[in-house]
Amino acid sequence: MTSSAGAFSRARPSIASFARAVLLDRRLAIFLCLIAIGGSFAAASALQMRIDRAHALAQAAQYEKRRANDLATFATLSLDRIESAANALLQGETPLLPPGVHTLALYDGEGIRLGALGDGTSIEAPPSLLSPARRHKVLSGNLLAFPSGGDVAVAVIDTRALVPERLLENAGLFDARGEQLAGIAPEGEHVFRAQAGSWPLFVKTGNDEDAALAAWRGAIPLYLFEILGPALAAALLAPVLVNAFERRRDALRAVKALRAARPSERALLVRLAHAERRAQEGLRAKTEFIAHMSHELRTPLNAVIGFAEVIEKGLYGPAGNPKYVEYAHDIAEAGRGLHARIGDILEYANIEAGRQKIAIETVELVSLARSVVSENEGRAFARKIALELVSEPDLYALADLHALRRALSLLVENSLAYARDEGRIRVEARKERDTALLVVRDIGVGFSKKEKEALGQAFVQFAREGRKGGVGLGLAIATALVHRMGGVLIVGGYHGLGATVEIRLAAPPFIMAAQAATQPRASASE
Secondary structure (H helix, E strand, C coil), X not given: XXXXXXXXXXXXXXXXXXXXXXXXXXXXXXXXXXXXXXXXXXXXXXXXXXXXXXHHHHHHHHHHHHHHHHHHHXXXXXXXXXXXXXXXXXXXXXXXXXXXXXXXXXXXXXXXXXXXXXXXXXXXXCHHHHHHHCCCCEEECCEEEEEECCEEEEEEECHHHCCCHHHCCCEEEEECCCCEEEECCCCXXXXXXXXXXXXXXXXXXXXXXXHHCHHHHHCHHHHHHHHHHHHHHHHHHHHHHHHHHHHHHHHHHHHHHHXXXXXXXXXXXXXXXXXXXXHHHHHHHHHHHHHHHHHHHHHHHHHHHHHHHHHHHCCCCCCCCHHHHHHHHXXXXXXXXXXXXXXXXXXXXXXXXXXXXCCCEEEEXXXXXXXXXXXXXXXXXXXXXXXXXXXCCCCEEEECHHHHHHHHHHHHHHHHHXXXXXXXXXXXXXXXXXXXXXXEEECECCCCHHHHHHCCCCCCCCCCCCCCCCCCCHHHHHHHHHHHCCCEEEEEEECCCEEEEXXXXXXXXXXXXXXXXXXXXXXXXX
């Protein structure tokens, strides 16, 4: 007792420091509470499973005991009917033989047969059977002998008829020496025995644990739900509680800091907080305004484009002057260009507001790059630009399929817009260790050092001689999409020598491991 008290006193500082750490660190406290909740439910479920299992086995044992007694009673009634028939035969009557009795005969004390009923009259009753049968009932194989008045009755019986066969499932009939007469010998640890009244016949039944536990095993999913349900609910609530605690802690710290500051500093902090809130509200209002106005402008613009095409094609008759057709064509072309620019603005506004859903999955890059190249081959051919694809086989990345296709399409379209006529654009798909790359190289104007610093920003345009640019959202949309997929967009190259734009994405670990186990193969050129 003294040693236990000393050990506790030595461990008390450690326990106190651990308790303070738990009380101060809410994350640790919630984590320990989750462990305690899950452990308590697991212990309760395990205890309940054990109790229910023992209860199921006890019920099965009680049922088998009752079944053994019922079978013994049934056999006793069958044997009693044979005894009644022997008594009737002794009194000079001719009774009907009970079911399962082939022959019934009476013998006096000297072994002389007095009478017989049944299939045959030549029952050879050995003295070893008749002698004990004068004092008590004897059952040996298919011969049953018992005292009847002053004589001995001997019956040849079919022991299988004493109890219906359908009732002898996992049960059997045995004589006093333990020899099996009917049914089967029950197996298992729990075997129950019952005697058939005063007859030398016993019934044995066995407890089938598999059948007894079938219903119990069917309830195991409920036990698992009892364990995992509260644990999962607690795990889902834990981040909510942690965030609530941390927001409250940050608010309390801010209030304490504000109270501890001087009046001038306090006023400055309040103004900064209001300014930050107004800036966030202004950014949200700007994004919502852009998205709303883009939608409102596209609706009437569709009508303008449609009516201009109707006039240009003369669907309701000639316009009257060829100039009208020319003007209608220009109106439709300008409307389509404006419609595309408004679409880019709306797309960027949705990405910036987080309304575009990103679903990360394993994407096969070679087929994606091949489809993007195929879509732009017509524009490249019109300007005599060689657009080619160079790729490695079996290349995968963790990305959103539609977002990655959109980002790569924007990069290829941007290169086509600023590349020199009869130039070359190459799209590469390759890997570097655990990174998958999509690269677009062009022999064009490229970007200066100052322009590279502004790349990725919205509505930033670069003047190019002889080239008409858009609204400055192509690279901004591609950069935002790649960042939302967890990747990086890098722009390289030199001004006047062309540009190189890389999309770097994480490769699936199992894909990289499989590739590392094989020898490197030469890249295939499309």
